[in-house]
Amino acid sequence: MSDVLTIENLSYRRNWKTILTDVSLQLPAGQIIGLLGANGAGKTTLMRLIAGSAVQFKGQIQVGGQTALARRKAGVSYTGQLTDIDPRWKVGQIAELMAQLHPDFRMADFLQLADLLDLQQKQRFNRLSKGNQRKLALAVTMARRAQLYLLDEPFDGIDVMTRKAMLNSIVRWLPDTATMVISDHHVTDIDQLLDAVVVIKNQTIVAHAAADAIREGGQSIESYFEQFYEGGENDD
Numbered sequence: 283m284s285d286v287l288t289i290e291n292l293s294y295r296r297n298w299k300t301i302l303t304d305v306s307l308q309l310p311a312g313q314i315i316g317l318l319g320a321n322g323a324g325k326t327t328l329m330r331l332i333a334g335s336a337v338q339f340k341g342q343i344q345v346g347g348q349t350a351l352a353r354r355k356a357g358v359s360y361t362g363q364l365t366d367i368d369p370r371w372k373v374g375q376i377a378e379l380m381a382q383l384h385p386d387f388r389m390a391d392f393l394q395l396a397d398l399l400d401l402q403q404k405q406r407f408n409r410l411s412k413g414n415q416r417k418l419a420l421a422v423t424m425a426r427r428a429q430l431y432l433l434d435e436p437f438d439g440i441d442v443m444t445r446k447a448m449l450n451s452i453v454r455w456l457p458d459t460a461t462m463v464i465s466d467h468h469v470t471d472i473d474q475l476l477d478a479v480v481v482i483k484n485q486t487i488v489a490h491a492a493a494d495a496i497r498e499g500g501q502s503i504e505s506y507f508e509q510f511y512e513g514g515e516n517d518d
């Protein structure tokens with residue numbers, strides 16, 4: 283299958299600090315990939331770069347073969363996209379805005395997802411609990427028909443029952459040919475979903491492995507990930 287995402291020799295500095303160094307990665311269509319790394323490893327930064335929310339990097343990022351920022355952005359649906367919205371907006375207004383911004387946004391899908399996740403259309407964003415803000419981010423992200431979905435810690439602050447509803451939504455709404463990258467500190471929450479894992483450490487990707495190969499080797503995804511951090515990690 284063709285690659286949805288190709289990253290070549292990506293390096294990124296911010297405020298005189300090197301955050302990512304020489305990252306290369308290829309992700310095929312139709313996979314769910316766990317992006318794993320300790321706090322500060324660079325998971326959010328990598329997603330922001332792929333989604334086009336962070337720019338001025340060295341190297342190349344291609345989504346569906348597109349490198350130009352606007353075209354690349356059009357192919358990516360990212361849970362971090364609500365950071366710039368007016369917090370006084372209501373859930374329904376935010377969905378309307380997403381529909382205007384993204385031609386691939388499906389309002390009918392959003393309404394179903396919002397219903398499934400118990401989101402009230404008339405509630406203002408700044409009145410939503412942290413968990414409900416996460417649910418809204420997931421609903422607007424999954425309501426698009428993108429090639430690549432980026433879910434950055436979608437379950438942070440979410441209770442166990444709601445996590446299950448969110449996981450079901452993810453599996454149900456992900457188009458067969460799309461690829462999803464999902465980061466989560468609780469690897470066991472998502473390990474059954476994963477086709478592959480990518481590990482970030484020391485500002486770069488140190489592993490990219492098929493989940494089945496890890497399981498067949500008698501290891502859990504969690505213990506596979508932990509082995510990269512047994513010696514600790516510097517955040518500087």
Ligand SMILES: Nc1ncnc2c1ncn2[C@@H]1O[C@H](COP(=O)(O)OP(=O)(O)OP(=O)(O)O)[C@@H](O)[C@H]1O
Binds near residue numbers: 320
């Ligand atoms: N604007 C910035 N200026 C300087 N350094 C930054 C900036 N934003 C992020 N960083 C640094 O980049 C590194 C990677 O941060 P990032 O948020 O991408 O990590 P993460 O893997 O998503 O972490 P977490 O799991 O804690 O969310 C961290 O060391 C962080 O301090």
